[in-house]
Amino acid sequence: MALWKDANPGTSPAPTSPGIAPAPARARESERTNVAPLAPLTPEAPRRAAPATAPRAEPKESHISADLTIEGKIVGSGHVRIAGRFKGDVQVDGNVTVEAGARIEGQVKAGVVIVAGELIGNVEDARRVELVETGVINGNVRAGLLTVAAGSRMRGQVEFGYEGEARSKTETKGFGNA
Secondary structure, three states, rough: OOOOOOOOOOOOOOOOOOOOOOOOEEEOOOHHOOOOOOOOOOOOOOOOOOOOOOOOOOEEOOOOOOOOOEEEEEEEEEEEEEEEEEEEEEEEEOOEEOOOOEEOOOOOEEOEEOOOEEEEEEOOOOEEEEOOOOOOOEOOEEEEEEEOOOOOOOEEOOOOOOOOHHHHHHOOOOOOOO
């Protein structure tokens, strides 16, 4: 099946003599490249401009299932959902979710941290931390916004509401300097 319209409809191949192979026909340019000619653009035809940048894909989510225990380090740009046990540090640009019954032992650095299980370690520089009613945090939390549900538990120090301000003061002035 051809992807183009034949310019010479109704023509038939040249007859051949018995015992002589037919000479190969010279292919037209469009047949050699297998490219259909472009339709002319008209005001009625929709125009599709080439995108300036590739469409931004939603970050992927990695999942540690409930029956897994992993020890190591997670670094990346996507989201992480932990339903099992993880021992080590987690540093992602996306979200970290610790499901009910799950446990993390290590430092967490992410955009959004949602704790429904148990987190033993510090949460650093998060935009938002949510501690749901089944969640437990044993460590310090430093976030722009903190949501704590009734029934949750936490042991440690909390610093929130100073998302960009705390970093700039400590970097420029340091502690104890006026």
